[in-house]
Amino acid sequence: MGMKLLLEKAHVEGIRHFEAYRREGGYRSVEKALKEMSPEAIVEEVKKSGLRGRGGAGFPAGMKWSFIAKPEGVPRHLVCNADESEPGTFKDRYLMEFLPHLLLEGLIVSSYALGSHATYIYIRGEYAWIATILETAIAEAKANGMLGNNILGSGFDCEIYVHRGAGAYICGEETALIESLEGKRGNPRIKPPFPAIQGVWMRPTVVNNVETLAAVVPIINMGGEEYAKIGVGKSTGTKLISACGNINKPGVYEIDMTISVEEFIYSDEYCGGIANGKRLKACIPGGSSVPILPANLLLKTAKGETRFMNYESLSDGGFASGSMMGSGGFIVLDEDQCIVKNTYTLARFYRHESCGQCSPCREGTGWMEKILWRLENGEGKETDIDLLWDIQRRIEGNTICPLGDAAAWPVAAAIRHFRDEFEWHVREPQEAKRRNYGLAHYADPIHVPVAG
Amino acid sequence: MHKLLNEQSIPAREYDMVKFSENDLAKVQEIVAHYPDGKQKSALLPVLHLAQDTFGGWLSSETMDYVASLLQIEPIEVYEVATFYSMYHLKPVGKYVFEVCQTGPCMLRGCDDIIQYITQTLGIRAGETTADGLFTLKTVECLGACGYAPMMQLGKYYREHLTKEKVDAIIAECRKTAAEQN
Numbered sequence: 345m346g347m348k349l350l351l352e353k354a355h356v357e358g359i360r361h362f363e364a365y366r367r368e369g370g371y372r373s374v375e376k377a378l379k380e381m382s383p384e385a386i387v388e389e390v391k392k393s394g395l396r397g398r399g400g401a402g403f404p405a406g407m408k409w410s411f412i413a414k415p416e417g418v419p420r421h422l423v424c425n426a427d428e429s430e431p432g433t434f435k436d437r438y439l440m441e442f443l444p445h446l447l448l449e450g451l452i453v454s455s456y457a458l459g460s461h462a463t464y465i466y467i468r469g470e471y472a473w474i475a476t477i478l479e480t481a482i483a484e485a486k487a488n489g490m491l492g493n494n495i496l497g498s499g500f501d502c503e504i505y506v507h508r509g510a511g512a513y514i515c516g517e518e519t520a521l522i523e524s525l526e527g528k529r530g531n532p533r534i535k536p537p538f539p540a541i542q543g544v545w546m547r548p549t550v551v552n553n554v555e556t557l558a559a560v561v562p563i564i565n566m567g568g569e570e571y572a573k574i575g576v577g578k579s580t581g582t583k584l585i586s587a588c589g590n591i592n593k594p595g596v597y598e599i600d601m602t603i604s605v606e607e608f609i610y611s612d613e614y615c616g617g618i619a620n621g622k623r624l625k626a627c628i629p630g631g632s633s634v635p636i637l638p639a640n641l642l643l644k645t646a647k648g649e650t651r652f653m654n655y656e657s658l659s660d661g662g663f664a665s666g667s668m669m670g671s672g673g674f675i676v677l678d679e680d681q682c683i684v685k686n687t688y689t690l691a692r693f694y695r696h697e698s699c700g701q702c703s704p705c706r707e708g709t710g711w712m713e714k715i716l717w718r719l720e721n722g723e724g725k726e727t728d729i730d731l732l733w734d735i736q737r738r739i740e741g742n743t744i745c746p747l748g749d750a751a752a753w754p755v756a757a758a759i760r761h762f763r764d765e766f767e768w769h770v771r772e773p774q775e776a777k778r779r780n781y782g783l784a785h786y787a788d789p790i791h792v793p794v795a796g
Numbered sequence: 797m798h799k800l801l802n803e804q805s806i807p808a809r810e811y812d813m814v815k816f817s818e819n820d821l822a823k824v825q826e827i828v829a830h831y832p833d834g835k836q837k838s839a840l841l842p843v844l845h846l847a848q849d850t851f852g853g854w855l856s857s858e859t860m861d862y863v864a865s866l867l868q869i870e871p872i873e874v875y876e877v878a879t880f881y882s883m884y885h886l887k888p889v890g891k892y893v894f895e896v897c898q899t900g901p902c903m904l905r906g907c908d909d910i911i912q913y914i915t916q917t918l919g920i921r922a923g924e925t926t927a928d929g930l931f932t933l934k935t936v937e938c939l940g941a942c943g944y945a946p947m948m949q950l951g952k953y954y955r956e957h958l959t960k961e962k963v964d965a966i967i968a969e970c971r972k973t974a975a976e977q978n
Contacts (some may be wrong), residue, residue, distance in 0.1 A: 419832075431899045431938040462832075469845070469883045470939050472952040505830040510841050510881035513937070527840035527873075527882040545835055586943055588901045598812035632900055632938075673942065675901050689900045693937045699880075 346613070348557070348561040351598045357506035357524060360477065362484035364504060365445040369766065371490055373564035377453045381564075386457035390560060394580035399516070399553030400671040401424055411540040412458055413548040420548045422460035424557055425521060426467040431632035431693060432673025436554035437585035438596040440467075440474050443558075444481035448504060451556040452566055453489060455502045458509045458550055462503050466521050468508040476761040478506050499607030513697035517567060518551040520699065531699050532745035555584050575601040579654035583672055589627075590678035592616035601654035602796055605629070606643050608653050610793060614688040622678035623792045625783050626762075630670025631660055632690050633750030635757030636683070637667050638786035647722045663757070681782035683765050684776075687758040688716035694751035702743040708735050709751045716755075719766060722773030729766050733759055762786070814851050818876050824866060836867050840877055843867065844884060853893070854885035861909045881966040882936065890932035890939045895949040896958075897937045901942035910946045911935060917967065930974055931967070 351557045358364035365371070375384055391406030393600050412420060424447070428436040435554055439724045447465075455463045467475050482504050493501045507525055509515050515524045519533035522544045543549020559581055563571045579601040588594045592611065593616035599608065608614045618624050624639045640728065648663035651657050655669045677686060683779060695709035715732050734753035743749075759766060765781045783792075816824065824843055825968075831838040841870045843863055844855065851859045855878050857871075864871040896911050909934075915921055916929050924930040941947045946955035955966055 380972070427940060428940050432901050432942050434940045434942055434944075462830075467942065469841075469881070470949055486935055507830070507838075508842055508845060510845065511883035525838060526835070527837035527867075527869075527877065529876055545832060545838075552886075552976065588942035588945065589904045594945075596916075599914050628900075656831065675904070675942070677904060681904060686903065689903045693899045696882075705839050744842050 345650050346598065346603065347582060348598045349616055350439065350446065350558055350584065351364075351443070351596070351751075355452055356439075359442060360442065360481070362445060362481070366442075366488070370735070372451055373488060373561045374449055374452050375496060375562055377456055378496050378500055378740075383457045384457060386453065387503065388389050389563055389568035390457070391731075393559075393563040393571040394568075394578060395501055395556065395559055395563060395571070396578070396580075396655065397553055398555035398559070398672070398774045400430065401547065401635075402669060403558075405552060405556050407551060407666075408540070408552070409458060411538065412550055413541045414459070415548070417574055418428075418547055418647065419458050419461065421456050421544055421550075422455050422463045423514060423518075423521065423525065423544065423549055423551045423676065424465040424554060424610075425551050425553045426464070426465050426471070427509055427513075427516040427521060428471075428554070428659070428671075429468055429697075430673055432588055432628060432675040433631050433671040434588075435586040435596050435672055437471060437474060439554055439558055439584065440471075440478060440584070443517065444477050445485065446558050446561060447478070447554055448481055448485050448490070450531050450560040451504055452485075452495070452502060454550075454557050454560050455758050456500050460550075461501050461586055462505065463792035464525060464544075465506045466515070466525055467506060467508055468515075469508045472508065475506050475508050482506070483651050512699075513693075514745070514747055516611055516701045517747065520745065521551060522549060524561065524764045529699070529726070530561070533745075534744055576652070576654055577656050579656060579669075583652065583653075583669070585672045586678070587615050587674040589674075589676035590619045590622060590681065591676045592619050597655055597688070601652070603642075603653050605653055608674075615674075615676065618676065622680060623787065624676065625679045625681060626677040626683065628667075628673070628675040628677075628754070629653075630668045631677065632693065634668040634670040635663055636677075636686075636761065637665075637757070638761050639792050640674045640790050641665050641761070642667075643790055643792075661755070664760075664774055667757070680780055680782045682720070683758055683762040684716065684720045684769050687703065687755060688713070690754045691716050691751070695745065698747060698751070702748065704739045704742040705748040705751060708739040708748075711735050712718055713771050719769050722777050723770070724766075724770045724773070726767075726770050728770065729759060814847075814856070814859045816846075816866075820850060822845060825851070827870065828867070837869050837873065837977070839867060840869070840874065844874070846879060848884060852888065854888050882887055888925075891930050891974060892950060893932045893934060894966075895936045895939070896935045897939045897941070897945070897949075899938040901938070902945040902947065907946035907947035907958075908962065910948075910960075911961055912949070917963065930970065956970050 345376045395405045396402040413427045444518045462731045512530045514520045515530040520530035539549040628636045645660045691713040695713045700706045739748045740752040826835045828837045852961040864874045922935040944960045949955040
């Protein structure tokens with residue numbers, strides 16, 4: 345069994361409510377932090393823990409906190425990014441749905457560390473019932489003296505508010521999220537100034553992912569150094585992985601980042617192997633925007649070493665032969681899946697979600713969607729593949745926010761690793777409508793087991 | 797800037813048609829109180845949700861103008877937000893809106909078949925509403941339920957692990973609820 349720091353109590357009866365959560369040892373970190381520690385000491389512990397942002401970018405959380413400006417007389421804000429929208433990712437939802445008080449506990453400690461007296465949870469609008477769960481938990485925490493004025497007699501005041509978005513992937517980008525919190529369209533801002541200097545209402549702001557803030561709880565309870573001993577290298581602590589696609593046991597798993605990708609896919613403790621006795625063809629290991637890898641490069645690096653479920657190993661080989669940990673959205677494709685079609689649905693997603701501010705992204709995502717549609721529907725031309733490559737290259741790095749990159753990378757990786765499947769769609773359009781390209785050579789030279 | 801709407805531009809007659817109850821107005825006040833003084837525009841997204849839920853499931857221009865007046869912002873500030881976010885409906889929709897996810901992970905688990913089945917069963921394509929005004933079918937992009945695919949959103953909740961049988965049951969359930977309410 346892997347170590348569980350976050351989800352261990354997820355299925356304890358009544359854990360969604362304050363009483364059971366407290367009985368199970370909840371809110372200890374609030375007591376410790378507010379009674380025994382200074383805000384600076386908490387930032388120090390988070391730095392020592394090596395905790396990296398769990399939303400996708402993997403930036404060291406303690407360092408992000410240390411950037412916050414503290415001008416005299418200007419309020420500061422912590423904002424929790426619960427706008428989980430990256431295809432393949434549903435871990436934050438799970439955490440909030442089952443353990444709302446764990447998130448609140450992390451938010452209270454983090455608010456104290458950053459000096460935020462009004463903290464916001466920006467949750468994607470579609471998670472309407474989870475917003476209600478969180479609001480109930482907030483009321484319970486307040487009734488029990490964990491929120492409001494003078495928390496636990498410490499003199500620290502804090503309120504947490506839930507703010508529902510309304511359907512826009514882009515609002516997961518922190519400056520778009522801030523715009524949205526101000527009641528505007530989710531158009532990302534040009535940085536600098538960074539939110540730590542001028543964020544929501546031009547006040548210093550830190551935006552952190554749900555899982556990142558929840559991880560502050562075990563860090564304070566066990567100490568940053570102990571937390572850093574879990575995992576490997578710069579992948580410290582545990583990571584929530586949401587696994588989906590053609591596997592036997594889709595769901596949310598907490599891993600300690602020392603297990604191999606092969607174990608994660610085939611072990612009964614995790615994904616339980618590929619569904620319906622099929623073979624593994626490809627995988628997008630960190631949410632839809634990270635590069636897709638064929639089975640052979642997923643399970644082993646280009647050097648032939650075992651690939652592990654952590655930040656360093658998943659990105660081993662760069663984009664040429666590796667991918668990224670990203671948000672932990674682990675999407676598995678079996679041998680019957682069509683890479684062109686999969687890439688098409690993702691291109692459609694990014695076209696739909698582009699905010700429209702930057703022309704390379706606004707226009708380019710639409711062009712990529714159209715070209716992929718015609719390739720998938722037997723109307724592609726030989727030149728389309730190079731055209732796609734050219735378009736994605738011109739989007740990447742040429743936009744205000746990373747959505748452009750996020751739209752470009754899946755297309756680039758699909759062509760990089762599955763070019764022959766694209767060519768087959770052009771060469772054999774009728775055949776491509778009738779059947780799929782199959783596993784082809786994508787698992788060579790390794791052996792891909794059949795489940796069951 | 798924050799002057800209330802020019803009364804001449806919005807005839808009072810239309811304006812009267814949308815009005816929150818005292819109870820809902822108290823909710824609006826509570827939402828506005830979440831944000832700093834003078835930053836009431838921050839309440840726009842939540843108040844638009846409330847308005848859409850209250851005034852027939854969609855946002856008419858009258859509704860949007862009313863929200864603008866409540867928050868003391870210009871109507872254009874509401875329009876530009878309402879047109880940006882996919883959850884706000886700018887046209888009337890059916891009593892039950894089936895929002896079926898069609899992004900990659902749901903596609904891998906067969907959402908195309910589910911969409912096709914709903915299309916056949918209800919006789920409407922994506923974006924259309926049944927003649928009796930009961931059902932609207934929408935295809936949407938990733939709703940964050942990839943492990944429980946195929947899925948759709950129905951009102952406030954998700955319906956997951958969809959099969960044709962489940963779709964039938966959901967349709968029957970909606971029809972029954974609608975009949976009971978009439």
